[in-house]
Amino acid sequence: MFCPRCGSSQSDELRFCKVCGADLAAAMQIVAAREPEEKFDWNKTWVTEMFLSADEKKIRKAKLELQAGITPEVKRYNEIKAGVIVSSVGIALSIFLFVFMNGLIASGKVTPEVAQILSRVWIAGVIPLFVGLALLANGVIISKKLVEAASKGSQGIGALEEGATRPSLGPAATNEFPSSPFSVTEDSTKQLGRSREK
Numbered sequence: 001m002f003c004p005r006c007g008s009s010q011s012d013e014l015r016f017c018k019v020c021g022a023d024l025a026a027a028m029q030i031v032a033a034r035e036p037e038e039k040f041d042w043n044k045t046w047v048t049e050m051f052l053s054a055d056e057k058k059i060r061k062a063k064l065e066l067q068a069g070i071t072p073e074v075k076r077y078n079e080i081k082a083g084v085i086v087s088s089v090g091i092a093l094s095i096f097l098f099v100f101m102n103g104l105i106a107s108g109k110v111t112p113e114v115a116q117i118l119s120r121v122w123i124a125g126v127i128p129l130f131v132g133l134a135l136l137a138n139g140v141i142i143s144k145k146l147v148e149a150a151s152k153g154s155q156g157i158g159a160l161e162e163g164a165t166r167p168s169l170g171p172a173a174t175n176e177f178p179s180s181p182f183s184v185t186e187d188s189t190k191q192l193g194r195s196r197e198k
Helices: 024-032 046-051 054-068 072-106 112-118 121-161 184-197
Strands: none
16 A cells, blocks of 8 residues: 555555555545546536527426526626726727827828818727626616516525425305305206195
């Protein structure tokens, strides 16, 4: 046996390593108690992903996100944060392009036609600004409703998982039925009475 701490060769009968004093008996117990090798599972590979339908992929993605702790609320905050960042980048890009292009125009080395174009290049920064604003609006308005719907759904699932029974209908009250003006047996019993009279 080799010592797990120092790697020196030791006799199997020794309880402690002669070189470093490590507990060899404990190491032998761990080696003996090791679980058998697992069989290879194709369901845990990327090959399975290729054959999943779109619905199965969504379900699998939701399970993985749930295991990772990514809730709809976390997604919403990430979306709002991304909206703020992208909007800020759009504003910064617009300012940079405006200052840089006006510096080129002020140098006097460009023709008036090119100066007209360069003076409007700053508008390119408006695109990320609008994308960021759209992310913000989605995170604040739409994702809020998704979070509320998900929390309602998880409350219902959580209650059922805790052992609560689903609400069921109570027994029907027979006094709620209206009384009928006629009876099926009424006429037949009258007929029986008439037949006896004859």
